Amino acid sequence: MKLCLFLGCNTxxxxxxxxxxxxxxxxxxxxxxxxxxxxxxxxAFGSFPSTDDESWLASSGWNLSxxxxxxxxxxxxxxxxxxxxxxxxxxxxxDKKKLARINELLELTGRKLKCKTKVHxxxxxxxxxxxTEKISKAIKKNLKGVHGVIQYPxxxxxxxxxxxxxxxxxxxxxxxxxxEALGATVDTYSHELSCCGGAGGFTNxxxxxxxxxxxxxxxxxxxxxxxxxxxxxxxxCLMHLDNIQKKLNETENTDKYNIPxxxxxxxxxxxxxxxxxxxxxxxxISKDSIINKLK
Amino acid sequence: xxxxxxxxxxxxxxYNTKDLLHCFNCSTCISGCPASNGEPPxxxxxxxxxxxxxxxxxxxxEDTPWAxxxxxxxxxxxxxxxxxxxxxxxxxxWQSTNDETRVxxxxxxxxxxxxxxxVGMNVELRKxxxxxxxxxxTNMPEQMKLYQEMLMKTPVVKENDYMFKxx
Numbered sequence: 028m029k030l031c032l033f034l035g036c037n038t039x040x041x042x043x044x045x046x047x048x049x050x051x052x053x054x055x056x057x058x059x060x061x062x063x064x065x066x067x068x069x070x071a072f073g074s075f076p077s078t079d080d081e082s083w084l085a086s087s088g089w090n091l092s093x094x095x096x097x098x099x100x101x102x103x104x105x106x107x108x109x110x111x112x113x114x115x116x117x118x119x120x121x122d123k124k125k126l127a128r129i130n131e132l133l134e135l136t137g138r139k140l141k142c143k144t145k146v147h148x149x150x151x152x153x154x155x156x157x158x159t160e161k162i163s164k165a166i167k168k169n170l171k172g173v174h175g176v177i178q179y180p181x182x183x184x185x186x187x188x189x190x191x192x193x194x195x196x197x198x199x200x201x202x203x204x205x206x207e208a209l210g211a212t213v214d215t216y217s218h219e220l221s222c223c224g225g226a227g228g229f230t231n232x233x234x235x236x237x238x239x240x241x242x243x244x245x246x247x248x249x250x251x252x253x254x255x256x257x258x259x260x261x262x263x264c265l266m267h268l269d270n271i272q273k274k275l276n277e278t279e280n281t282d283k284y285n286i287p288x289x290x291x292x293x294x295x296x297x298x299x300x301x302x303x304x305x306x307x308x309x310x311x312i313s314k315d316s317i318i319n320k321l322k
Numbered sequence: 323x324x325x326x327x328x329x330x331x332x333x334x335x336x337y338n339t340k341d342l343l344h345c346f347n348c349s350t351c352i353s354g355c356p357a358s359n360g361e362p363p364x365x366x367x368x369x370x371x372x373x374x375x376x377x378x379x380x381x382x383x384e385d386t387p388w389a390x391x392x393x394x395x396x397x398x399x400x401x402x403x404x405x406x407x408x409x410x411x412x413x414x415x416w417q418s419t420n421d422e423t424r425v426x427x428x429x430x431x432x433x434x435x436x437x438x439x440x441v442g443m444n445v446e447l448r449k450x451x452x453x454x455x456x457x458x459x460t461n462m463p464e465q466m467k468l469y470q471e472m473l474m475k476t477p478v479v480k481e482n483d484y485m486f487k488x489x
Contacts, residue, residue, distance in 0.1 A: 036439035039456060043444065047451045064457035065465040067436040072392040074428040074438065077414035078478035082429070085472055107392065132475055136468040181393035186407075196398060224356035227391035233360035240359050305451050 028156060030147070031094035031101045032060040035069060035108040037262045041309075045262060048296040048306040049104060049149065055165055055299060056157045060102065063093050069108040073227060076111065080118070081128065087115025088129045088140045095144040104149045104290065106182030106261035107226055112146045113190045148183045150260040150291060151192040154201035159208035166298040168321040169210030174253040176214050177202045178244075178268060178288075180261030181222045205291055206258050209298050214252035218244040223259075225267025238278075241271045245284055256317050257288045265290050273311035287314040297321055328376035336373050337412040344402040345370045351396035351406040357389040364389045366396055366406045369413060382421065387413045418478065425482055433473055433486050435460050 038046050053060055067086055068074060075082040090112060094101045103109040119126045120142050133140055153162065179199050187196035194200070197220075203213045221244060224230065230237040245268070248254050259265045265288055272284035287310065294317075296306040303318045329335075333342055347367050357364035364386040372381045387410050396406035418424040428438045435441075436459035445455070459466050470486075473479045479486055 034441075034456075036437040036441050039448075040437075040439035040441045040444060043448050043451055043453055047453055050453070062454075062457055065459045065462045067459055067469060068432045068438055070432060071428065071438060072390075072411070073388070073426055074432055075478070076411055077388075077426060078418045078429060079415055079476060082473060082476035082478050085476055086432070089469060089472070110392065110394065132472050135475065136472050181391075181395065185394040185398035186405075187398060190394075221354065222356045222391060222393040222395065224391060226393070227357070228389040229357040229360055229364075229391050232385070232389045233357075236359045236361055237356070240356055308451070 028057065029059045029061065029099055030152070031063045031097060031099045031144075033063050033066060033069075033090065033101045033103045033108060033112070035103065035105040035262065037266065038105060042262060042266065044306055044309045045104065045265065045290045045293060048290060048292040048301070051301050051306065052292050052295045052299060053152075056153075056161060058102075058152060058157065061097060061099065063090065063101065066090050066093055069105075069111040071107055072111060080125065081132070084115055084118055084125060084129045085132045087112055088119065088133050089136070089138070091116060091142065091144050092133060092138040092140050095140060100145045100147055102147050102149055102152055104260065104262060104292070106180035106263060109146065109148045110182035110190050116142060116146060117189050148180075148192070148260070150180075150183060150201050150205065153205055153291070155192060159204050162205065162208045162295065166209060166295070167300040168298050170294070170298070170317075170321065171210040172212070173210075173255055173317065173320055174212045174214050175206060175256045175258055176216055176248050176252055176254040177206065177219065178223055178257055178259045178264050179220060180259065180264055182261065202258055202260055202291060206294070209294055214254055216247045216251045218247040223264045223267045225263045230267070238271060238274065241267065242275060245272065245275070245286070248286065249283065254286060255320075256294075257286055258291055258294060259288060260291045262290070269311045285312050287312050287317055289314065289317070325375065327379075329378045330376045332376040332378055332381075333373050336416045337409050339405075341403050341405065342370060342409065343374060345374070345404045346402065347371065348401065350399045350401060351404075354395045354399070356391050356393065357386070360386070360389050362386055366410065370404060370406070370409060373409070373413070381413065382417065384413070387417070419481075422482055425478065425485065429478065430485055433470060433479065436466065436469070
């Protein structure tokens with residue numbers, strides 16, 4: 028299968044090792060990725076979606092039209108990009124007036140949108156299209172005997188009628204089963220389905236409360252599980268849960284918060300035998316403890 | 323509270339869906355909402371009341387809609403299908419349409435370089451990871467110009483065009 032890779036901004040700009048993990052692993056599993064040349068911000072919910080529908084949907088339309096011109100669907104890792112593009116597309120598909128207006132705007136740029144291009148999350152492609160069996164067969168190393176936990180990206184769960192792909196959004200399984208396919212044991216914990224709290228204005232407006240919110244999740248992981256790593260599939264969850272641990276260690280004068288956080292494709296890349304320097308080298312909390320455990 | 327000055331049609335102006343009027347303040351939208359732990363807390367149910375009661379002045383000054391993390395839990399769980407996340411976005415739109423100080427600076431960044439982050443500028447780091455050079459819109463001046471011309475026709479950019487003038 029062939030898809031347009033929509034990178035968003037945080038991944039290529041701040042955590043490009045995640046981008047490389049995606050670029051290296053997907054083709055090995057039969058998913059060919061083409062660049063979305065000239066794409067713009069998804070747009071982030073705090074930007075145009077908070078000012079007016081036209082600027083939001085014109086930007087969604089701009090991005091969708093690039094993939095549509097290639098006759099391809101889009102694949103995204105970032106939760107916010109995924110949700111913004113899905114919701115934008117949903118508005119355009121269900122509201123002919125809005126689509127007509129956006130096409131008036133796009134026409135000025137020589138584009139036309141039919142909304143044929145769909146938007147998929149990378150974890151959906153891995154879980155539903157590639158499948159865990161193929162992944163288990165494609166890896167050279169595994170995580171047998173190593174415990175981990177999952178942080179589900181909210182934007183791939185809610186609202187399920189617009190963004191969902193899990194059989195039950197209240198009981199998501201994709202990332203758990205994908206991680207088990209790498210040989211790891213996945214533990215459960217009380218805050219498993221709570222948000223990481225890293226997106227939007229919360230962390231800026233209420234930094235102390237946002238830190239406490241993430242701390243409750245990390246404490247639950249430490250107290251209730253044997254987890255040695257956290258798996259996410261959203262760049263915001265990754266950066267937030269990684270960076271907040273460093274901050275907590277500094278402010279609380281401890282070294283208790285040292286659970287490495289991996290984007291799923293980073294773990295997959297390591298298990299496939301790719302070089303950690305290329306696919307898992309940027310972090311606040313070192314990933315070496317897990318990299319050294321791969322057998 | 324004095325309701326004599328309230329704007330009874332405010333909900334039509336902000337969020338014209340009858341679903342909003344079905345809200346019975348059950349607070350499901352707050353349970354699990356990260357920003358409900360903020361200071362001040364984001365209390366979606368209160369915002370819904372403000373819109374329904376037409377408390378225009380109070381809503382105009384509310385900062386809490388901007389604390390939302392967009393996780394959309396409330397959208398999933400609301401038993402009355404109010405679509406609280408859509409309501410939050412609708413309040414933000416109303417605020418930034420009526421108060422230019424609410425227009426988020428991020429839209430100027432996107433207009434200027436296509437993104438809120440410096441995408442494609444970390445050339446050395448990308449090279450060291452073996453990554454290809456990105457075809458960003460910043461590197462495609464003709465496309466950038468078209469995108470800006472298109473945005474110039476949208477309400478927020480048209481109304482606030484002074485924010486987008488090149489220096």
